[in-house]
Amino acid sequence: MIRRDYENGIKKKTVCADGCIANLQLASGILYAHEDRTYQGYDITVGFVEEPAFEGFPNGASIRVMKLQDRAGI
Numbered sequence: 001m002i003r004r005d006y007e008n009g010i011k012k013k014t015v016c017a018d019g020c021i022a023n024l025q026l027a028s029g030i031l032y033a034h035e036d037r038t039y040q041g042y043d044i045t046v047g048f049v050e051e052p053a054f055e056g057f058p059n060g061a062s063i064r065v066m067k068l069q070d071r072a073g074i
Helices: 002-028
Strands: 034-039 042-048 061-067
Antiparallel strands (some): 042 061
16 A cells, blocks of 8 residues: 555656656747737837847847837838
C-alpha cells in the first residue's frame, strides 16, 4: 500500500513537471515585440525599435499614439 502511494506521488509530480515544461516551450515561441491597445479614441503601440531584441545589444523603446479617426482612411 505504501509503495503504491509512493508511485502515485511520483506519477503526479512527473505529470506536473511535464505540464510546466510544455507551457514554457509554448510561451517561449509566442513572444511579441509590440503590443497594440485602443484607449479613449487612441491607438497606442508600444514595443522595441530593433527586432528581435537581444540582451547586451543597443535598442530602444518605441511608443506610437494615433487618433483612431486618423487611421480611418488607411
